[in-house]
Amino acid sequence: EIVLTQSPATLYLSPGERATLSCRASQSVTSYLAWYQQKAGQAPRLLIYDTLYRANGIPARFSGSGSGTDFTLTISSLEPEDFAVYFCQHRGNWPPTYTFGQGTKLEIK
């Protein structure tokens, strides 16, 4: 069973700053690594899929990278609406099996 560990648990930054969120897998995974954003009281929203690709409607300030066991979500310049909780997710082989990281909370400094 793959375990995803996200760091840091909480990240304190100001609008305009760059955010770098990490997701480490317990073993090497395929490229299916996704990132979700969740705001209070809302369902998660897909940001990045297949490690690199922005989902439909996601601004270009969000980018994903990584391979093997180490993956990163970068927000190039934080907007006020970006302060939320972020989860990474891995999809296993058929039939679909999903694992979430425990989340990183992005808070205003």
Added chain:
Amino acid sequence: QVQLVQSGPEMKRPGASVKVSCKASGYIFTSYGISWVRQAPGQGLEWMGWISTYSGNTNYVQRFQGRITMTTDTSANTAYMELRRLRSDDTAVYYCARDLDCSTPRCSDTWGQGTLVTVSS
């Protein structure tokens, strides 16, 4: 537009069962599988399992085996998740989520609005 609409909040006693529905609209129901994900208060996301809306095949997380059943009614474009022998730590918001739609240049996701299930004596 593509939408998943879930049933309303539930309050259950320990040991009871709950069945949450997820009604799809705006797309061909049997073209995309449905996952169920839950989130306990103040906690992270926990994937519970997946059902093929085409075949009815399921894949459940091991720790829910024996307590969970996912089904679909294709005539009603609705997916269901039943959880039995409820415990207080099953208190959570339960979400249904459709498999990604990658038929356009960029993939998109669709989630239900969530259903709060409270288990308390």
